[in-house]
Amino acid sequence: MADEDEGLRVGPPKDWAGGLPAVGHAMRMAYEQMGARRTVLTLLRVNQKSGFDCPGCAWPEGEHRSPAEFCENGAKAVAEEATTRRLSAGFFADHPVGELATMSDYWLGQQGRLTEPLYKDAGSDRYRPIGWAEAFRIVAEELRALEGPDEAVFYTSGRTSNEAAFAYQLLVRRFGTNNLPDCSNMCHESSGSALTETLGIGKGTVTLEDLHRAELIFVVGQNPGTNHPRMLSALERAKRGGARIIAVNPLPEAGLLRFKNPQRPSGLASGTALADRFLQIRLNGDMALFQALSLLLLDSADREFIEEHTHGFAEWERHLAALDWAEVLEATGLSRAELEETAGEVRGARSVVVCWAMGLTQHRNSVATIREVVNFLLLRGNVGRPGAGVCPVRGHSNVQGDRTMGIYEKPPADFLDALEAEFGFAPPRRHGLDTVEAIRAMRDGAVKVFFGMGGNFVRATPDSEVTEAALRRTRLTVQVSTKLNRSHAVCGERALILPALGRTERDAAGYVTVEDSMGLVHASRGRLGPAAPGLLSETAIVCGLARELFGDDPHVPWAEFERDYGAVRDRIARVIPGFADFNARAEAGFALPNAPRDERRFPTATGRANFTVNRLEVLRVPPGRLLLQTVRSHDQYNTTIYGLDDRYRGVKAGRRVLFVHPDDLAERDLADGDVVDLISEWPDGERKAKGFRVIAYPTARGCCAAYFPETNVLVPLDSVAETSNTPTSKSVVVRLARSSPRSRAAR
């Protein structure tokens, strides 16, 4: 693999995000991928009423869309899909699978759109073109050859439309398994687990309007300047309305500090200071933070709300009273004064929203931490009233919708009952495998077919070496994809790549729909011509396979689904609550019912919002070690690498970097510019990622950060969050070892 880091340069980090450089940067990338005309055509249609939903993130659109709802990273996501680059006819003849497996994620992604179905036979080392009928026949053949349906897993990434997702889960359950792991298992699963138990809904409870009206907004464990840039406009608007913002993060992320809104001329010059307070917390210190704040606020509890709507308060209050301040200060790295001042701000605010993303969800105690966020909000009645509530900020543009459609390995009984009533077959009741369990099952030979609806399973998952071996052990891997990625190269004995239409492209079967992070459902309609004549939509791929597998199916009209997505929506309307009259309402868009938000009703086991007792455990790092978090750079979308810069953090032309506090460097006799290997120690052996250039960076003490997916190799498969089983990608104990400059090039 070429050393892409050769030109690596490091400068000072920025303290503001957005502004003209963001526009320029996005335009340059879009132009490189698409040329001038297409750049204008596509970027004007992102998130417009008659256009397509941005594949970038799940942040909602809002009422007043500016003519170009401009967002740098949204533009990059669009350009990546709408690129005019195509994988050439001879590409796979020239590049055997073994060679592709050595190429970087960046190189793979830059090769352009997939244009035809491809097949790698057992014993061959090359993909060759194949017809769709033949491809479906191979998948059906391998599925039928299994000893039981649970020997197959069906993964989903979060871009899949509602219609495709509904058809897909139907195919999988019709086949007979609930093995439907998804990217959510690695993402907001901890939020879903905690919120379902405590509030009775696995989603957020605020609208954009609530955010605009909030008096105090916490942004915890999230880097919106890079990952949800349009959220900055909402935060800016809230500030204009008088809101205060508290950022809780080990890193001083540019977007949290100051925002120059490219939408408003006045925003370009000086920008708006966003965070009024920056709590530079240690990794994994959030549970201690929220417990401490709650303790300080106990005397200002909303007794009426607690009495009327909640359960478990007295026990929780007793537990809090025993909180050990020394542990709080150790876990958070914050001072008591900072905590007291923050509590004072909460006390003075009539409405509080807490927003969060991966900084809260990817730790061993994530579910407990998020439960503690809920306790904190319930204490002062900050759920189910205007301007207040929980706001887990979702990642992939339709990851929330996919769950609503039944992409879930643990489907609730009432969902399965509704499917059974509608289609007249008995769906499997036994829970299926999540992402981590699916890897274990493939590793152990218990799962023999892997089907991926989008995504890049091999690179998104932890313990890269273990996971790669697991996939290579399967009989067949099938990847429904738009672009080449490493999951095509690290494959089963037989392998198929099925190229799909993207969001930006015209689809003869009609528009599709998606659900954003705040539970609004709306239509998405691509206008560009398909990247190649041979592409099928994801729904068509599902239906084509279903027809091959089930023949003339008396239960599901697959051919009709394929012709007209309206027919899929009619069925969704009858199966899933909140979708009545779906077809009539889809184009205008509508909000899904949300009991806590709409009615202050909490459909939990107790019928009330639950306070929960969570024992504080300080994550103590052994001497000499650091706690590593794996984050996104500004130029990537998960495993898709748009470019090699991380502008806001001052990094140019390279990715193998490690951000460490200067004092932690000094303690280790290391200096900015040194090259180190990262080693994670685990009972079953050490894991190593080689050759990272150290950057002296103002992160919290004892903590460090590097980019994923390069560092996934360090996260052991069995290091997961309790309950949600999410890999602990934000708290990996590592040792640094000085490395020879040569190992920089090695992977």
Ligand SMILES: Nc1nc2c(c(=O)[nH]1)N[C@H]1C(S)=C(S)[C@@H](COP(=O)(O)OP(=O)(O)OC[C@H]3O[C@@H](n4cnc5c(=O)[nH]c(N)nc54)[C@H](O)[C@@H]3O)O[C@H]1N2
């Ligand atoms: N451009 C772009 N947009 C994206 C994505 C992308 O890759 N690129 N990915 C999409 C997806 S799938 C998702 S899930 C989201 C992810 O959105 P984010 O969650 O913003 O993504 P990360 O880069 O993982 O950033 C984690 C943030 O949490 C902080 N953090 C880490 N650990 C802790 C902790 O213990 N406590 C606190 N308080 N903070 C912590 C980190 O310093 C960092 O700021 O973005 C979505 N949008």
Ligand SMILES: Nc1nc2c(c(=O)[nH]1)N[C@H]1C(S)=C(S)[C@@H](COP(=O)(O)OP(=O)(O)OC[C@H]3O[C@@H](n4cnc5c(=O)[nH]c(N)nc54)[C@H](O)[C@@H]3O)O[C@H]1N2
């Ligand atoms: N260490 C570490 N690991 C992590 C994380 C972390 O913070 N740290 N974050 C986790 C999170 S939050 C997530 S969500 C996962 C992401 O996991 P995934 O969703 O599996 O990964 P992506 O990189 O988003 O998938 C990119 C691929 O999707 C395909 N694709 C893009 N658009 C489409 C489309 O419209 N249709 C189809 N069929 N395919 C398409 C392209 O081929 C592209 O290569 O990674 C997780 N892994």
Ligand SMILES: [Mo]
């Ligand atoms: Mo995600």
